[in-house]
Amino acid sequence: MIILGLNAFHGDSSACIVVDGKLTAAVEEERFRRIKHWAGFPEESIRYCLNEAGVGINEVDYIAVNRDPKANFTKKALFAFSKKPSLKLVADRLKNASRIRDIKSILCETFGIEKQRIKAEVHNVEHHIAHLASSFFVSPFKKAAAVSIDGFGDFVGAMWGMGEDNSLKVRDRIFFPHSLGLFYLAFTQYLGFLKYGDEYKVMGLAAYGEPEFIGDMKEVVKLANGHAGLNNGKLFELNLDYFIHHSEGVTMTWNDGEPKMEPVFSEKLVRLLGPDRKKGEEINEKHRNIAASLQKMYEEAFFHILNHVYKETNCPNLALSGGCAMNSLANGKIFQYTPFKEVFIQPAAGDAGGAVGAAFYIWNHVLGGPRSFVLEKPYLGPGFSDREIAEELGERGRELKAENCHIEEIDDVVELCRRTAEYIAGGRVAGWFQGRMEWGPRALGNRSIVCDPRRRDMKDILNLKIKRRESFRPFAPSIHLEAVGEYFETDYPDPFMLKVYRIKPEKREVIPAVTHVDGTGRLQTVRQEDSPLYWRLIEEFRKITGIPVLLNTSFN
Numbered sequence: 001m002i003i004l005g006l007n008a009f010h011g012d013s014s015a016c017i018v019v020d021g022k023l024t025a026a027v028e029e030e031r032f033r034r035i036k037h038w039a040g041f042p043e044e045s046i047r048y049c050l051n052e053a054g055v056g057i058n059e060v061d062y063i064a065v066n067r068d069p070k071a072n073f074t075k076k077a078l079f080a081f082s083k084k085p086s087l088k089l090v091a092d093r094l095k096n097a098s099r100i101r102d103i104k105s106i107l108c109e110t111f112g113i114e115k116q117r118i119k120a121e122v123h124n125v126e127h128h129i130a131h132l133a134s135s136f137f138v139s140p141f142k143k144a145a146a147v148s149i150d151g152f153g154d155f156v157g158a159m160w161g162m163g164e165d166n167s168l169k170v171r172d173r174i175f176f177p178h179s180l181g182l183f184y185l186a187f188t189q190y191l192g193f194l195k196y197g198d199e200y201k202v203m204g205l206a207a208y209g210e211p212e213f214i215g216d217m218k219e220v221v222k223l224a225n226g227h228a229g230l231n232n233g234k235l236f237e238l239n240l241d242y243f244i245h246h247s248e249g250v251t252m253t254w255n256d257g258e259p260k261m262e263p264v265f266s267e268k269l270v271r272l273l274g275p276d277r278k279k280g281e282e283i284n285e286k287h288r289n290i291a292a293s294l295q296k297m298y299e300e301a302f303f304h305i306l307n308h309v310y311k312e313t314n315c316p317n318l319a320l321s322g323g324c325a326m327n328s329l330a331n332g333k334i335f336q337y338t339p340f341k342e343v344f345i346q347p348a349a350g351d352a353g354g355a356v357g358a359a360f361y362i363w364n365h366v367l368g369g370p371r372s373f374v375l376e377k378p379y380l381g382p383g384f385s386d387r388e389i390a391e392e393l394g395e396r397g398r399e400l401k402a403e404n405c406h407i408e409e410i411d412d413v414v415e416l417c418r419r420t421a422e423y424i425a426g427g428r429v430a431g432w433f434q435g436r437m438e439w440g441p442r443a444l445g446n447r448s449i450v451c452d453p454r455r456r457d458m459k460d461i462l463n464l465k466i467k468r469r470e471s472f473r474p475f476a477p478s479i480h481l482e483a484v485g486e487y488f489e490t491d492y493p494d495p496f497m498l499k500v501y502r503i504k505p506e507k508r509e510v511i512p513a514v515t516h517v518d519g520t521g522r523l524q525t526v527r528q529e530d531s532p533l534y535w536r537l538i539e540e541f542r543k544i545t546g547i548p549v550l551l552n553t554s555f556n
Helices: 043-053 073-083 087-101 103-111 127-136 180-190 199-206 214-220 267-273 285-313 351-366 386-395 397-402 413-425 458-466 481-487 532-545
Strands: 002-007 014-019 022-028 062-065 121-124 143-153 156-164 167-175 221-223 236-238 317-321 342-345 430-433 447-451 476-480 500-502 520-522 524-526 549-554
Touching: 002 043, 002 351, 014 043, 014 351, 022 043, 022 351, 043 103, 062 103, 062 351, 087 103, 121 351, 127 143, 127 156, 127 167, 127 317, 127 342, 127 351, 143 180, 143 285, 143 351, 156 180, 156 285, 167 351, 180 199, 180 236, 180 267, 180 285, 199 285, 214 221, 214 267, 214 285, 221 285, 236 285, 386 397, 413 430, 413 532, 447 458, 458 549, 476 481, 476 520, 476 532, 481 524, 524 532, 532 549
Parallel strands: 002 062, 062 121, 143 317, 317 342, 476 524
Antiparallel strands: 002 014, 014 022, 143 156, 156 167, 221 236, 430 447, 447 549, 476 549, 500 520
16 A cells, blocks of 8 residues: 655645555655745655655555645634635635645646546545644554644644544644744744744744743733633634734745745734844844743643643643644653653654655554554655765766865774764864655754764854854754763653753753753754664764764754
8 A cells, every 4th residue: 555645835845655554755845956945846755755665656546635625614614704804815725725636637747647547546634633643643652642733724723632543533623813833933023033934043042031021922822721711712812913814814925935924913013012123133132032932932832732631631642743843942841841751743743744644644544554653763865875976976076176075985884983973073073974864854863964062162163154044043962862861851762853951050061062051952862773873973972072972963
């Protein structure tokens, strides 16, 4: 049984392929187009997945798409009737929905074959159900509470339910126009970070501020008292006076390129907090404090939802998904502020991961296929043979020579790692390229820049000279799994770099380059059986320095 999963005509467009219940390949289209968060039809991703599985599009049995334009139709109709949104907003939504409905025709055009040659049935899976499925069905849990918190998808901003064996049951939805993802987006834009997906910058900035404006945030997001519902019967709601997405609508661009969204906040937010930060304007104390207040308010709402879900399910296992599941600051506090004992978040928790969720929802829930796959390793993207690498180096030989690059092939793995570790310990920065590409936005040791975490100046060197980005942004530590308890206050695995833990006070001066200003680190735990070569590199660095940690960041 071959299932092709798609996230199409949306940010972080992606594809995956599931063969007899095993995830064989998964990749985001941005990796081929070289445009971050690329939105459109993931043609190159599909070609890669089919090639990796060794099949043609005509051999696929099911095509699963993480959008269902028919979902929640009554809610959509009632909203349109009562709120009378702009004609432009309605037209944009209808145009995008029509492309989702026409996936098979687009595939025929892409692969140059007649429609009858594609035997696959196309299944549209509601957006947040695909999110829930993306985490639960590839988790190690037989039973778990499943929670998705996002911007919007199919008229829903959040959803929770229960997963058990190969079935998933939705228990509740938070409908448009209420969304914690949109709340965070609005303030990200207000703070002058206007590119799609810039929320992570605000998370980094939050550590430099104090939650001075938490009272104002509570005017914007209302939480129910205890577990009693608000007027809409839900756990939280936005004060819509501070937003325009529900009234004027927001122009969104998903057409074969960089996704773009116009501002979603209203003039009332400007009156509440003062002028929004303009592009290029210096970041000041007020901006830092607004970022800290935003993060604190998000966390209050996030834990409010999780505690309600735990009370309703009494299940110690949590499968978390949706774009907000990339908020590693909040994720790292789940054990502190909720009763959950185990947490699983798959590496592409945002919309890209919906392709995986849609595919496994069909395999497990719809077809009744057995649970036989756990996503323990994220290395599901393209890899390159030694021959391909040698050919590429040969084609670029003149350029490399001009840059005084010397090429040496080292066959012995231990020697390779020892030599590289010596370079790193000597203050050099290494590019580490091996095996298949990571699934999800994090560099996890196969496409990484690595360097010495002991050097306090390394953060500034990377930010200013190599990455050329904002100086306040932190870097992540990759650490041997067996050493986590020695360096971090929370001793729990995080192989996908999706949680921030507090670094023990006595270790902060040992690894200052990966210790954020608030004493935390967004760690990646490295297990030898998952990534033997990267684990060996860290081990050789440990032998030289006594420290089983490397600074790890992405090439982009």
